[in-house]
Amino acid sequence: MNLTGSKMKKLLLTGSFGLTLISILLGFLVGAIVLLIAGFNPLEAYWAIIKGVLSKPKYVSYVIIYATPLIITGLSVAFALRTGLFNIGAEGQFIVGAMAAAIAGYFIQLPILLHVPLCIFLAMSAGAVWGGIAGHIKARFGVHEVISTIMLNWIALYLSNWSLTLQMFGKQGTGKSHMIQETARIDLFGQWKITEAGIEFIRSHKVLGDILKSPVNLGIIFALLFAFLMWYILNKTTLGYELRAVGFNPDAAEYGGINVKKSIITSMSIAGSLAGAAGALQVMGVSHKIAKLAIMEGYGFDGIAVALIGNNTGPGSVFAGLLFGALKYGGAKIQDAVGAPTEVINIVVGTIILFIAMPKLIQVIFKSRKG
Amino acid sequence: MAAIDFSHIAVEMSGITKKFGDFVANEEINLTVHRGEVHALLGENGAGKTTLMNVLYGLLKPSTGTIKINGKSLNIFDPNIAIKNGIGMVHQHFMLVESFSVTENIVLGNESTKSFGILDTERAEEEVVHLSEQYGLTVDAKALIQDLSVGSQQRVEILKTLYRGANILILDEPTAVLTPQEIRELVAIISNLTKAGKSIIIITHKLNEIKQMADFCTIIRRGRHVDTVKVSEVTEEELAAKMVGREVSFKVAKEKQNPGEKILDIRELYVEDSRGVMVVNGLNLQLHKGEILGIAGVDGNGQTQLIETLTGLRKAKSGRIEVLGKNITNLSPGKIINKHKVSHIPEDRQKRGLVFEFDIAENMILESYFKPAFSKRFTLLRQNIYKNAATLIEKFDIRPQDATVQAKSLSGGNQQKMIIAREVSNEPELLVAAQPTRGLDVGAIEYVHQALVAQRNEGKAVLLVSFELDEVMNVSDRIAVIFEGKIVGVLDADDADEKEIGLLMAGGTA
Numbered sequence: 001m002n003l004t005g006s007k008m009k010k011l012l013l014t015g016s017f018g019l020t021l022i023s024i025l026l027g028f029l030v031g032a033i034v035l036l037i038a039g040f041n042p043l044e045a046y047w048a049i050i051k052g053v054l055s056k057p058k059y060v061s062y063v064i065i066y067a068t069p070l071i072i073t074g075l076s077v078a079f080a081l082r083t084g085l086f087n088i089g090a091e092g093q094f095i096v097g098a099m100a101a102a103i104a105g106y107f108i109q110l111p112i113l114l115h116v117p118l119c120i121f122l123a124m125s126a127g128a129v130w131g132g133i134a135g136h137i138k139a140r141f142g143v144h145e146v147i148s149t150i151m152l153n154w155i156a157l158y159l160s161n162w163s164l165t166l167q168m169f170g171k172q173g174t175g176k177s178h179m180i181q182e183t184a185r186i187d188l189f190g191q192w193k194i195t196e197a198g199i200e201f202i203r204s205h206k207v208l209g210d211i212l213k214s215p216v217n218l219g220i221i222f223a224l225l226f227a228f229l230m231w232y233i234l235n236k237t238t239l240g241y242e243l244r245a246v247g248f249n250p251d252a253a254e255y256g257g258i259n260v261k262k263s264i265i266t267s268m269s270i271a272g273s274l275a276g277a278a279g280a281l282q283v284m285g286v287s288h289k290i291a292k293l294a295i296m297e298g299y300g301f302d303g304i305a306v307a308l309i310g311n312n313t314g315p316g317s318v319f320a321g322l323l324f325g326a327l328k329y330g331g332a333k334i335q336d337a338v339g340a341p342t343e344v345i346n347i348v349v350g351t352i353i354l355f356i357a358m359p360k361l362i363q364v365i366f367k368s369r370k371g
Numbered sequence: 372m373a374a375i376d377f378s379h380i381a382v383e384m385s386g387i388t389k390k391f392g393d394f395v396a397n398e399e400i401n402l403t404v405h406r407g408e409v410h411a412l413l414g415e416n417g418a419g420k421t422t423l424m425n426v427l428y429g430l431l432k433p434s435t436g437t438i439k440i441n442g443k444s445l446n447i448f449d450p451n452i453a454i455k456n457g458i459g460m461v462h463q464h465f466m467l468v469e470s471f472s473v474t475e476n477i478v479l480g481n482e483s484t485k486s487f488g489i490l491d492t493e494r495a496e497e498e499v500v501h502l503s504e505q506y507g508l509t510v511d512a513k514a515l516i517q518d519l520s521v522g523s524q525q526r527v528e529i530l531k532t533l534y535r536g537a538n539i540l541i542l543d544e545p546t547a548v549l550t551p552q553e554i555r556e557l558v559a560i561i562s563n564l565t566k567a568g569k570s571i572i573i574i575t576h577k578l579n580e581i582k583q584m585a586d587f588c589t590i591i592r593r594g595r596h597v598d599t600v601k602v603s604e605v606t607e608e609e610l611a612a613k614m615v616g617r618e619v620s621f622k623v624a625k626e627k628q629n630p631g632e633k634i635l636d637i638r639e640l641y642v643e644d645s646r647g648v649m650v651v652n653g654l655n656l657q658l659h660k661g662e663i664l665g666i667a668g669v670d671g672n673g674q675t676q677l678i679e680t681l682t683g684l685r686k687a688k689s690g691r692i693e694v695l696g697k698n699i700t701n702l703s704p705g706k707i708i709n710k711h712k713v714s715h716i717p718e719d720r721q722k723r724g725l726v727f728e729f730d731i732a733e734n735m736i737l738e739s740y741f742k743p744a745f746s747k748r749f750t751l752l753r754q755n756i757y758k759n760a761a762t763l764i765e766k767f768d769i770r771p772q773d774a775t776v777q778a779k780s781l782s783g784g785n786q787q788k789m790i791i792a793r794e795v796s797n798e799p800e801l802l803v804a805a806q807p808t809r810g811l812d813v814g815a816i817e818y819v820h821q822a823l824v825a826q827r828n829e830g831k832a833v834l835l836v837s838f839e840l841d842e843v844m845n846v847s848d849r850i851a852v853i854f855e856g857k858i859v860g861v862l863d864a865d866d867a868d869e870k871e872i873g874l875l876m877a878g879g880t881a
Contacts, residue, residue, distance in 0.1 A: 238749050252722070
C-alpha cells in the first residue's frame with residue numbers, strides 16, 4: 001500500500017503542460033474509437049458536446065457552475081500532493097463542509113455581509129478538522145493518509161445523513177435539510193430574478209438574460225481566489241517553502257529543522273479546508289440545502305482527476321476543472337443528440353488520466369514516430 | 372612481481388568503447404593483464420572503471436572493441452560466458468545469502484548432489500576447506516554468513532569465484548569496508564593467488580593500496596585511457612596527478628593550534644538504532660574550540676546513530692549532550708541548529724542534505740528561510756535569497772554558477788560544496804562532518820579537507836566522522852576510536868600510529 005502510494009505520488013507529481021495536452025487529445029481519440037465501435041459517429045457526438053457547451057451563454061454559465069466545486073476540490077488534492085500527501089479524503093471534507101454551511105446557513109440569522117463569510121469560515125473549519133484528523137493520525141501513528149481519509153469519507157457521509165434525521169435540521173420524510181437563509185446564499189440576483197422586473201429583464205436581454213436563466217453565483221470568484229492563494233502560499237511564503245520541502249524530501253526537511261509532523265497536519269488541514277469550502281459554495285450557491293446521500297457524490301474524487309490533469313498547480317486546476325465541468329455538462333447531451341451513452345465521457349476522462357499517468361508511454365509513442 | 376608470467380597474456384581488451392546514448396563511458400580503452408599479475412584500475416568516480424569491468428564480466432556489451440581471454444577471442448555477452456572462461460568478479464556490495472552457511476553460499480548454483488538431487492554437504496564442505504587451505508583464505512566452512520565479519524565475507528566471495536574455477540579475479544573496491552588488519556590479510560591472500568597463477572584486477576581510487584598490492588596500474592580519466600604504469604616506478608603523487616589531471620596535495624596543511632574552551636561534552640550516551648538494538652553504549656566525548664576531533668571506526672559501530680542523536684534526528688535513551696554548557700539532549704533539529712549553533716554535513720547528502728527538486732538558492736536557505744534576511748511577515752524575500760546564493764556560489768566555487776539550477780543536476784562534488792557553503796555560512800560553534808568526502812574524487816576531497824581546517828582555524832569545533840582512516844589521521848588534531856558504540860581510545864594525531872588505531876578499531880587493546 002505504502003509502495004503503491006508513493007509510486008502514485010511520483011506519477012502525480014511529474015508531468016508537464018505539453019504532455020497534458022497530448023493526453024487530452026489521446027483521450028478524445030480513444031473515446032472516438034469507442035464510439036465508432038459502438039456504432040455512433042464520433043464527430044457528431046463531439047460536435048454535440050461542443051454545441052452543448054458553447055452554443056448558448058446559458059450553457060457556458062452552466063459549465064462554470066459545474067466546474068466550480070471541481071476546481072476547488074482539485075486545489076485541495078493538488079495542495080496536499082505538493083506537500084507529498086495523497087488526499088483521497090476531499091470527498092468527506094466536501095461533505096462536512098456542505099453540512100456545516102447548511103447548518104450555519106439555516107440556524108444563524110445575520111446580515112448577508114456577515115452571514116456568507118461566517119458560513120464559509122465554519123465550513124472551511126469543518127473541512128480543516130476532517131483533513132487535520134487524517135494528518136494527525138499520520139504524524140502521530142504513521143497511518144497512511146490514503147487509508148485514514150477513505151475511512152473518514154464514510155464517517156462524513158453517515159454523519160451528514162444522520163444530521164438529516166434530527167427534527168430541528170432535517171425536513172422529516174424528505175431526506176433533505178431545510179433551505180438555508182437568503183442571507184447565506186451567494187446566488188446572483190436570486191430574489192430579483194423572480195420579481196416582475198427581473199422576468200422582464202431576462203426576456204428583453206438576450207445574452208445576459210440567458211445567463212441569468214442558470215443559477216449564476218459567486219462560487220467561481222471564490223474558486224479563482226483560492227487558486228491564487230494556493231499559488232501564493234506555496235511559492236511565496238515560508239509556510240509554502242516548508243511544505244514543499246517536506247513534500248519533496250521529508251528527510252532533508254527534518255535535517256534542516258523543519259517540523260515534518262506539524263507540516264503534515266498543516267497541509268492536510270489546508271487541503272481539508274479547501275474541500276470544505278467547495279462543499280459550502282455548492283450549498284450556498286446551487287442547492288441551498290443538503291440531501292441524504294446514498295453514495296458518494298464524487299466531487300472529491302473528481303478533484304483527484306482535476307489535480308492530476310492540472311499538474312498540481314493553481315492555474316492548472318482551474319483549467320482542468322473547467323475542462324471537467326464542460327465534459328460533465330456537455331457530455332450529458334450526447335445522449336439526446338446522437339443517442340450515444342453519456343458514459344463515453346467517463347471513458348474519455350479515464351483515458352486522459354491514464355495517459356497523463358504514463359508519460360513514458362507518450363514519449364515512446366512520439367519518439368518512435370520521429371525515429 | 373615475481374609471480375608474473377609475461378609470456379602468457381590472460382586478459383587483452385583492446386579499443387573498448389562503451390556508449391550510453393550520447394554519453395561515452397569508455398573510449399578506446401586498452402587493458403592487458405598477464406598471468407600472475409595484479410593490475411589496478413585507477414580513476415575518479417565516474418571515470419569508467421566499473422563500466423570497463425562490467426564489459427569484461429559480460430554485464431555490459433561494448434559498442435566497439437575486442438576482448439581476448441588467454442589468447443582466445445571472445446564475445447562475452449553475459450556473465451555465464453565470463454564465468455566459463457575463468458573470470459570471476461567480487462562486487463563492492465557482497466552478494467551472499469545471510470542465513471546460509473559459508474559452504475552453501477560458495478556452492479550456490481553449482482551444488483554437488485547425491486542421487487535424487489540431495490545436497491552432498493559433506494563433499495561440498497571438503498572442497499571448500501581444501502580451497503581455503505590452498506590459498507590461505509581462512510574461513511569456517513560451517514559458519515553462517517550473518518555471523519561473519521566483513522573481511523571474512525569478502526573471503527567467501529573470493530572463494531566463490533575460485534570454486535567456479537576463476538583464474539582472472541576482478542575485485543571492485545575491495546578495501547572500502549575493511550579494517551587495516553583485514554586489508555593486510557587481503558594483501559597476503561592476493562599474493563597467494565598470484566603465486567598460484569591467478570590474475571587479479573583491482574578497481575580502486577586509493578593510491579596507497581595500489582602501491583601496496585598492484586604490479587601495474589591503468590589510469591582512466593573521463594572514460595579515456597590516460598596511462599599504464601609500472602607501480603614500482605611511480606609515486607602516489609604522480610598517480611594522483613594522472614588520475615585528476617592536475618597536481619594534488621595530500622597533506623592537509625595546518626598550523627599547530629591550542630584548543631580553547633570546551634564546546635561539546637557528551638556523557639554516558641546510550642542510543643538505540645531503528646531495530647531497537649543499543650548501538651551507542653555509554654559514550655563519552657569532549658571537543659574544544661579550534662580543534663578537529665576525528666572519530667575513527669569501522670562502519671556500523673554506532674557512528675551514524677551518534678551523529679543523528681547529536682543533531683536531533685534521533686532520540687537518546689539516556690545520557691547527556693551539552694554544547695557550550697547548555698543541555699541539547701533530545702532537542703529538535705531546528706533548536707540545535709539555530710539556538711545552539713550546531714551545523715551538520717550529513718552522511719547521506721542525497722537523502723538528508725539536499726532537496727533535489729529545489730534550486731541552489733532554495734537549498735541554501737534550508738535552515739534559515741524564516742530569518743529576517745530571507746523573509747518578512749511570512750513572505751519569502753526572493754531577491755535576498757538569490758543574492759545570498761550568488762555570493763555563496765562565488766565564494767565556494769560551486770558550479771554551474773547559476774542559483775536557479777536544481778540541486779539534482781549538480782555533480783557530487785558540487786553538491787557537497789553546496790552543503791558546506793550552507794553549513795559554514797550558518798556560523799556554527801560546532802560543525803559535525805559525517806563522511807564528508809564519501810564518493811568524492813581527489814580534487815573535491817582536497818577542497819573539503821581545506822574547508823574543515825579553515826573552520827577549525829576560525830576557532831570552531833569540528834567533529835569529523837569517517838570510515839577512511841587516512842582521512843581521520845590526516846585532518847584531525849585528536850583521534851577518538853569508536854568500537855561497538857563506545858570510545859575505546861583517544862589519541863593525539865601527531866603521535867598516533869596506524870597500527871595502534873587499527874587494533875583499537877577492531878576491538879583490541881592498544
